[in-house]
Amino acid sequence: MNKNLKDLAKEHADSSINAPVIESVFALGDYEISAMEYKALEEITALYGSTPEEEYKNRRIDAYGEGVTYLNMAGKGLSELPDSIGNLSSLQRLYVHNNSLQYLPDSIRNLKNLQQFDVDDNKLTKKEEEKLKKLFGDRVWV
DSSP states (O other), X not given: OOOOHHHHHHHHHHOSSOOOOOXXXXXXXXXXXXXXXXXXXXXXXXXXXXXXXXXXXXXXXXXXXXXXXXXXXXXXXXSOOOGGGGGOTTOOEEEOOSSXXXXXXXXXXXXXXXXXXXXXXXXXXXXXXXXXXXXXXXXXXX
C-alpha cells in the first residue's frame, strides 16, 4: 500500500517511538501542501466565511508541486489580510482587487515568486501603493 506524507506524519505522531518529525501536509485537490500553507489559507478564507477546499473547488485557489501558486479573493469584501499570507511563499498570482483593503501586512514582502498581483480598486493609501510598487514593480496593479 502506498502511503502519502500525511498518513506517515499521522503514524509518527500516534506512535510512542522516537521517529524523525515529518511536517504535516494537507490535501488540496490533487496536491499536498504544507501545514503552514494550509493554516494561512484557512485564516484567509475564514475572513469571508469559506474554506480552502471550497475555494479550491470553485477554482479560486490552485496549487502545484511546490505549493499554493494561485489565490483569487477579488470582490470578497475584505478589509484586511492576515500576516499568514506571507507564508504562501510559492504564490505566483494573487488577486485581491475590488475589496476594502487600506493596507497589506508587512509579511507580503515574503511573496518573492509573485508574477501577477492585482490590488486595484481598494482603499489603499498613496503611501501603501508606493510601497507595493517599490516591492513588486510592474508585477503589481494598484
